[in-house]
Amino acid sequence: MKLYFIEQDSLDYLKANIKNHIKYYESPTSDWIDTVCGKSPFREFSGEFPEFVLQDNDPNPHSTDYINAVSMYSSLNTISESVATDERLWAGMALKQFWHYTHYRWIPNNQVTEEKIRDHFYFGTGIRRSLTRQSLARLWWIAKLSYDRQRDNPFELTAFLCEASSFIVDVLERNTSNNPDIMHSFLDAVLEIRRRGVQITRERMRDLVTYLNLLGGTYILDVLPPELIRQKILTYGIERYE
Secondary structure, three states, X not given: OOOEEEOHHHHHHHHHOHHHHHHHHHOOOOOHHHHHHOOOOEEEOOOOOOOOOOXXXXXXXXXXXXXXXXXXXXXXXXXXXOHHHOHHXXXXXXXXXXXXXXXXXXXXXXXXXXXXXXXXXXXXXXXXXXXXXXXXXXXHHHHHHHXXXXXXXXXXXXXXXXXXXXXXXXXXXXXXXXXXXXXXXXHHHHHHHHHOOOOOOHHHHHHHHHHHHHHHHHOOHHHOOHHHHHHHHHHHHXXXXX
């Protein structure tokens, strides 16, 4: 499978003219991009990757996040983190190969707005937030940061994270998400809290993430044993919610 990125000058032009082109984003295809750019702005990304498809026909678009994150990451797990933070790749894919998917997941009933276009086709904010909001980057990073090869199902934590969009935002937009060991310890602890009968609501997940950040202000989490981080989160959650 070939991937396509978009040239920087065309990317800059399209982002600067979202308002002028907004009617085009209602189109069933992205053929109009070549016309407004005066050329084809897409270039082939080096390398071949296993073929993958993104599910885009479930009545509940959110429910496809897990299967699509697994599908994409399983195919593209060899790309570097540097490449995976490059807006040109993800915008190029959203504007070309996955135009329909981006509409399906983020623009239901073709209700196009400037904000939706900026956030989900492009990097609309800082890099960290954009990586959890851009339609394709978020799938790769959800799986990247939650994949744990030590588990029977390496994507078990991914499935948990994808249960709610708020979980993805609250967990992955924190500085602690940079370290997979911290993320795995945290998510494993939250899963154990739930196994003990505690319902993990949006508010409770946010509270647990806040506690993890507080720990980061007390300890250097990167050098703490993962099991110690897990135990601290588990103890806090059980004592607070049971």
